[in-house]
Amino acid sequence: MANTSDTILTVENMSVEFPTLSGVTTAVRDVSFTVGREKIGIIGESGSGKSTTGRAIMRLQPPQAIVKANRMQFEDIDLMAASEEEMRSIRGRRIAMILQDPKYSLNPVMTVGEQISETVILHERATPQEARSRTLAMLERVNIRDPQRVFDLYPHEVSGGMGQRIMISMMLIAQPSLIIADEPTSALDVTVRQQVLSILDDLVVERNIGLIFISHDLNLVRSFCDRVIIMYAGRVVETIAAADLDQAQHPYTRGLLNALPSLDHPKDRLEVLRRDPAWLEN
Amino acid sequence: MSMIKAHHLAVSYGHGETALKVVKDVSFEVEKGETFGLVGESGCGKSTILGALAGRNKQWTGTIEIDGETIGQKRTRAQLAKQQLVFQDPFGSIHPRHTIGRTLLEPLEIHGKDRRQERIEKVLTDVGLPLNFRYRYPHQLSGGQRQRVAIARALILEPKILLLDEPTSALDVSIQAEILNLLKDLRQREQLTYILVSHDLAVVAHLCDRVAIMQSGGFVEVATRQQLLENTVEHPYTRILMDGSRGYVSEKRNSRREALPA
Amino acid sequence: MAKSGTFSNLHEWLISEEFTSSRQARLHNIYLAWLSLLANPLAFAGFAVVLLLVIVAALAPVIAIHDPFTQDFAIALQAPSAGHWFGTDEFGRDVFSRLIYGARTTLYITILVTVIVAPIGFVIGATSGYLGGWVDVVLMRITDIFLSFPSLVLALAFSAALGPGIENAVIAIALTVWPPIARLARAETLTFRHADFVIAAELQGAGVGRILLRHIVPLCAPSIIVRLTLNMSSIILTAAGLGFLGLGAQPPMAEWGAMAASGRQYLLDAWWLTTVPGIAILTVSLAFNLLGDGLRDIMDPRNG
Ligand SMILES: Nc1ncnc2c1ncn2[C@@H]1O[C@H](COP(=O)(O)OP(=O)(O)OP(=O)(O)O)[C@@H](O)[C@H]1O
Ligand SMILES: Nc1ncnc2c1ncn2[C@@H]1O[C@H](COP(=O)(O)OP(=O)(O)OP(=O)(O)O)[C@@H](O)[C@H]1O
Ligand SMILES: [Mg+2]
Ligand SMILES: [Mg+2]
Numbered sequence: 001m002a003n004t005s006d007t008i009l010t011v012e013n014m015s016v017e018f019p020t021l022s023g024v025t026t027a028v029r030d031v032s033f034t035v036g037r038e039k040i041g042i043i044g045e046s047g048s049g050k051s052t053t054g055r056a057i058m059r060l061q062p063p064q065a066i067v068k069a070n071r072m073q074f075e076d077i078d079l080m081a082a083s084e085e086e087m088r089s090i091r092g093r094r095i096a097m098i099l100q101d102p103k104y105s106l107n108p109v110m111t112v113g114e115q116i117s118e119t120v121i122l123h124e125r126a127t128p129q130e131a132r133s134r135t136l137a138m139l140e141r142v143n144i145r146d147p148q149r150v151f152d153l154y155p156h157e158v159s160g161g162m163g164q165r166i167m168i169s170m171m172l173i174a175q176p177s178l179i180i181a182d183e184p185t186s187a188l189d190v191t192v193r194q195q196v197l198s199i200l201d202d203l204v205v206e207r208n209i210g211l212i213f214i215s216h217d218l219n220l221v222r223s224f225c226d227r228v229i230i231m232y233a234g235r236v237v238e239t240i241a242a243a244d245l246d247q248a249q250h251p252y253t254r255g256l257l258n259a260l261p262s263l264d265h266p267k268d269r270l271e272v273l274r275r276d277p278a279w280l281e282n
Numbered sequence: 283m284s285m286i287k288a289h290h291l292a293v294s295y296g297h298g299e300t301a302l303k304v305v306k307d308v309s310f311e312v313e314k315g316e317t318f319g320l321v322g323e324s325g326c327g328k329s330t331i332l333g334a335l336a337g338r339n340k341q342w343t344g345t346i347e348i349d350g351e352t353i354g355q356k357r358t359r360a361q362l363a364k365q366q367l368v369f370q371d372p373f374g375s376i377h378p379r380h381t382i383g384r385t386l387l388e389p390l391e392i393h394g395k396d397r398r399q400e401r402i403e404k405v406l407t408d409v410g411l412p413l414n415f416r417y418r419y420p421h422q423l424s425g426g427q428r429q430r431v432a433i434a435r436a437l438i439l440e441p442k443i444l445l446l447d448e449p450t451s452a453l454d455v456s457i458q459a460e461i462l463n464l465l466k467d468l469r470q471r472e473q474l475t476y477i478l479v480s481h482d483l484a485v486v487a488h489l490c491d492r493v494a495i496m497q498s499g500g501f502v503e504v505a506t507r508q509q510l511l512e513n514t515v516e517h518p519y520t521r522i523l524m525d526g527s528r529g530y531v532s533e534k535r536n537s538r539r540e541a542l543p544a
Numbered sequence: 545m546a547k548s549g550t551f552s553n554l555h556e557w558l559i560s561e562e563f564t565s566s567r568q569a570r571l572h573n574i575y576l577a578w579l580s581l582l583a584n585p586l587a588f589a590g591f592a593v594v595l596l597l598v599i600v601a602a603l604a605p606v607i608a609i610h611d612p613f614t615q616d617f618a619i620a621l622q623a624p625s626a627g628h629w630f631g632t633d634e635f636g637r638d639v640f641s642r643l644i645y646g647a648r649t650t651l652y653i654t655i656l657v658t659v660i661v662a663p664i665g666f667v668i669g670a671t672s673g674y675l676g677g678w679v680d681v682v683l684m685r686i687t688d689i690f691l692s693f694p695s696l697v698l699a700l701a702f703s704a705a706l707g708p709g710i711e712n713a714v715i716a717i718a719l720t721v722w723p724p725i726a727r728l729a730r731a732e733t734l735t736f737r738h739a740d741f742v743i744a745a746e747l748q749g750a751g752v753g754r755i756l757l758r759h760i761v762p763l764c765a766p767s768i769i770v771r772l773t774l775n776m777s778s779i780i781l782t783a784a785g786l787g788f789l790g791l792g793a794q795p796p797m798a799e800w801g802a803m804a805a806s807g808r809q810y811l812l813d814a815w816w817l818t819t820v821p822g823i824a825i826l827t828v829s830l831a832f833n834l835l836g837d838g839l840r841d842i843m844d845p846r847n848g
Contacts, residue, residue: 045454046425108735156738157295160370161324186451189481190526192324197530216454223529259459261488263527266511269466270459270488336747359749367747375740379762381569388758389748417563419573432744439748 008178008210009035009057014069016049016056016234027052027065029234035178035210039201041221041242042214043256044231045273050214053231054180057212058097059087075177093123096176098167098184105167106155112166113151119170138169143195161192168199175207182214197224218245218256230256232279252279283350285443285475286312286335290344293327293334304330306499307344314442317469317476319486321523322496328479332445335477336367349442359393365443366436371452372428376420382431383416389439401438408471409434410464426457430464437468446478450485462488483527487511495520580842587838593831601647610638612645613796621814631816633807639820645798646821649710650828653783653792654776656714657721662772665722666764669729670756674737684730687723695720699782703791710799713792717782721775728771732764766843773836777829784825800825 016028028049033040042050055061057072059079072079074095077086091097099105107115116138117131126134132151139147142165155163164184171179181200185193201224204211215221221228222245230238230253238250248254255273293305305327312318320328333339335346337357346353348364369375376385386402395401406413409430420428429449436444446465450458466489468474480486486493487510494501495517503517515521525531557568558575581588600607610628616636624631630639672683690698702716736742742759750758784801786792793799795806800821807817 045456108738109731159325159329189322189324190483190523193481194526194531201532218455219527219529223531256455259455261459261462261482261484263484263487263510263513263524266487269463272459272463273456338743338747362747362749367744369740369744371740375744377741377759377762381566383566388745388750392749392754414562414564417566417569418561419569422561435744 006036007034008037008075009212010071010073011057012069012071014053014056014067014072016052016061017066017068018062019064019066027234028056031231031234031236033229033236033239035212037204037208037210038226039204039211039213039224041225041228042212042231043216043218043221043228045216045256048231049234050231051182052234054097054182054212054214057180058091058095059084060091060097092171092176093174094176095178095180096171096174098164098171098179098181106163108155111152111154112158112163113153116166116170116173119173123174134173135169138172139166141172142166142169142199143192144169161188161196164188165192165196168196172199172203177207177209178212179203179209180212180214183216184213185220186215186217193220218260221245235280237279250279251276283314284311284347285314285316285349286310286318286477287347288331288335288344289347291331291334291342291346292344293330293339293342295330295339295341304499305334305342308494308496308499308501309344310494310501310504312475312477314475315469315473316492317478317490319490319493320477320479320496321481321483321486321493324481326496327499328496329447332367332447332477332479335443336365336445337362338367363389363393363439364441365445366439366441367445367447368429368432368436368449370448372425372432373420373452375432376428376435378420380419381416382418382420382423385420385431385435386416386438389435393439395439405434405438408437408468410460424457425453426460429453429457429461433461433464433468437472440472441474443475443477446476448479448481451481458485465489483510483524495523577842581838584838584841586834587841590831590834590836590838593827594835597647597651597828597831600644601651604644604648608638608641608644610641612637612641612798621810621817623814624816630820631814633803633814633817634810639803639816642798642803643800643820643824646800646803646824649793649797649799650780650783653710653714653717654779657718657779658772658776660714660718661722661725662768664718665725666729666761666768667756668722669726669731670733670760670764671752672726673730673733674752674756674760676737680730683726687726690719690723691727693720695778696782696785699786700789700791703786708791708794710793710797713783713786716786716791717779720782721779724775725768725771728767729764732767733760736760736763766839770836770840770843773832773839776832776836780825780829780832 012032014028014031015026018025018027031053042053044050052061056067057079061067069080077090082090106112113135116135117128120126120131120134121128124134136147136151139150144150144162144165150158150162158166168184179200185196188196200211203209213221213225222242225242228240228242228245229236230240230250232252237252238248240248246257248257258271259273261270289309290307291305291309292303292307294301294303296302308331310318320331322328330339334342340355351361353361383402386405387398390398390401402416403413406415411427411430411434423431450461453461462485465476469476476489478486478489487507490507492504492506493510495503495505497519503515503520505515505520509515510524513524515524558572561572563569563572581591614637618636619632620634620636622628622632628638628640630643633639633642668683668687672680698720699716702719703713706712706715742755745755745759783792784804787799787801788805790805793802795802803821804818807814810817
């Protein structure tokens with residue numbers, strides 16, 4: 001497992017609270033984990049706090065959110081103490097985030113080519129001409145077949161998979177040391193997903209960086225990640241080596257595994273998760 | 283009798299020089315009560331086929347027959363009501379500023395239906411949502427609940443066909459299980475015909491009787507559920523898809539490009 | 545919180561998300577907007593001033609201590625005193641009373657302009673964005689032509705052509721205000737044009753009118769309302785400018801701009817004639833601006 005020098009991110013007892021009119025919602029409660037130069041998966045059902053965890057690391061949560069932690073250390077930076085200005089220089093450059101839905105992250109009234117070029121110009125201070133050729137190269141790098149055509153498309157004209165790869169190409173331009181990918185492949189078919197994951201896999205190995213991979217696809221996390229954090233109602237219920245996921249003991253993890261339709265063990269009706277209040281203790 | 287017949291269906295986008303033929307000559311028939319799957323890589327034209335069947339994409343050639351009726355490029359209201367689309371993204375497919383009741387009322391108003399409140403209550407019950415949800419706004423609902431609303435909106439006009447465009451891919455596994463069970467129940471109760479687009483062959487095998495595997499706008503194979511379960515599919519591309527459904531297959535970097543379809 | 549039982553019950557009922565009727569759902573949203581207005585002091589100050597303007601205009605005959613039109617040269621140009629709080633003008637009319645009645649004129653102009661401009665701007669912009677193609681090109685070219693003139697110059701030209709008078713001033717101002725609204729409506733419509741819920745409605749047979757009114761209006765309304773509120777100050781200033789140049793409200797009607805203009809000759813002897821309506825114009829413009837800024841935070845769907 002990751003030794004200290006390899007640790008990129010340490011999070012100790014992080015909680016995220018949202019004050020609302022009807023009381024305080026605790027979206028994340030006392031979560032601790034470390035990320036080394038590895039692929040670490042976060043799984044859990046919708047609303048379990050996966051994205052909130054990712055956003056809290058980036059300090060991207062809405063202003064009313066309250067983040068508490070004993071420690072949040074990213075390389076040489078104390079994320080709890082960093083100023084907003086420091087965070088801005090970290091975001092996108094040193095920690096990159098790929099968001100759940102590319103369609104909402106892309107500007108609907110600008111072509112995708114223009115948007116990538118903008119990133120190139122911002123990060124590499126390139127001229128518009130250079131930016132265009134860099135952009136086409138980036139699109140090719142993420143296996144988009146016809147970059148010239150895609151360059152001039154608007155976000156609603158690209159398929160879900162293309163949108164996601166466009167987001168990844170924007171991220172590749174800045175060379176981050178930690179990538180937080182929030183369900184980057186949920187809109188993709190298996191072949192493209194394979195490609196996208198290979199791109200991420202290569203990145204982690206080549207540049208020796210860390211990846212937090214948020215997903216609700218158990219099969220994927222099991223086969224792609226090194227370690228898995230399982231979240232339920234804002235808590236970490238279990239952290240387990242990905243290869244051992246099938247031997248997971250926690251009934252919640254087992255419930256998620258059983259809800260999956262499977263080619264190898266077809267069943268007529270799928271099992272639905274039965275939540276146990278006891279999971280909320282500890 | 284076939285519920286859906288598509289013969290030499292071709293669909294394109296754009297006009298003149300920039301026109302792009304996205305679906306190239308596909309033919310298929312779906313029986314009443316059958317569920318037909320469409321799988322294939324991103325951008326191969328699955329949503330486009332659904333769009334052509336639903337009346338969203340009007341630039342198509344070939345023939346489409348729905349419920350014994352040949353469909354033209356322009357449709358009547360009654361023809362539009364015969365089939366309804368359920369979108370992939372439950373967050374973008376419901377109007378954010380309408381209450382659920384409003385969303386469900388809308389199609390009834392368009393089609394001048396009677397007994398509106400009664401129909402809304404029935405359809406909410408059908409999809410397993412409490413009746414007082416009709417006063418809620420979408421932001422107060424979870425993804426799975428929203429997808430139920432989207433299904434309710436599609437069902438309220440009592441269509442014969444549901445066109446399901448990746449209805450569970452934005453949902454987590456436990457909610458996916460609920461929605462898949464719901465779709466199975468509804469199919470049986472209302473004798474619906476489905477076309478299901480999904481990228482997960484396990485989901486397809488769970489719900490579909492037959493599945494067409496698509497690549498760049500055409501069918502490469504139409505496999506039966508049996509073939510999927512027994513792993514006797516013919517086309518190598520189908521096999522790649524089946525492996526993919528089991529998870530990530532790590533490949534050595536050099537062999538990556540060969541292993542994937544051109 | 546020292547709320548009585550019924551009030552806190554009402555509060556609970558409004559705040560609860562367990563709605564039992566669509567009326568409750570609507571009231572809930574209005575109540576939440578109200579709470580966030582309360583939480584924003586500047587916006588609330590703007591709101592309070594605007595509310596005051598409305599009350600003053602409605603109750604003008606009660607509040608005004610003198611008749612605003614009665615001339616009495618014996619008391620012309622008197623400085624502020626207990627009998628005439630803001631002094632008298634060159635015809636011996638009470639400035640305070642004229643100011644109060646002037647609120648009516650101001651409100652009349654802003655409301656009328658808004659009522660004319662909001663639907664026109666929305667329909668042109670949203671149609672243009674929704675239908676696209678040549679409709680878009682034609683409508684946006686027309687909009688551009690209007691936009692290419694400075695708005696005060698355009699308003700001047702129109703009201704000079706239409707002749708003096710308050711209705712003509714309203715039309716002239718409206719002609720200059722709609723193009724930015726149309727642009728905004730078009731831009732907003734474009735972002736929702738391809739949304740799945742719009743397509744779902746199309747596939748259920750909804751026509752263009754229904755989609756624009758039922759689907760696009762609720763989404764564009766917040767930003768258009770915000771924009772209009774922010775525009776109020778420029779409407780008031782333009783109206784005052786036209787009044788000042790003698791093209792807006794005609795004497796003896798009380799209008800702040802015209803009041804300031806006529807007081808100009810006596811600036812050194814009777815400072816109150818220009819200062820008082822000037823301050824009124826400034827205060828109300830500022831209030832509308834603050835309110836607009838606050839509304840942007842409250843109503844913009846992208847903020848929550
Ligand atoms: N701005 C906010 N205000 C109030 N509550 C919030 C806010 N953002 C998130 N939450 C709450 O925090 C919890 C966790 O949300 P989060 O988005 O992290 O879930 P998730 O695990 O990423 O789910 P999904 O799989 O659907 O993406 C949810 O219960 C949500 O309602
Ligand atoms: N409105 C449009 N204008 C132009 N081209 C379009 C439009 N919509 C889709 N396309 C193109 O048509 C092709 C097929 O798109 P479609 O949405 O049918 O793919 P898909 O099979 O559903 O993919 P995914 O699995 O990613 O949803 C893509 O190359 C896409 O870029
Ligand atoms: Mg999330
Ligand atoms: Mg699609």
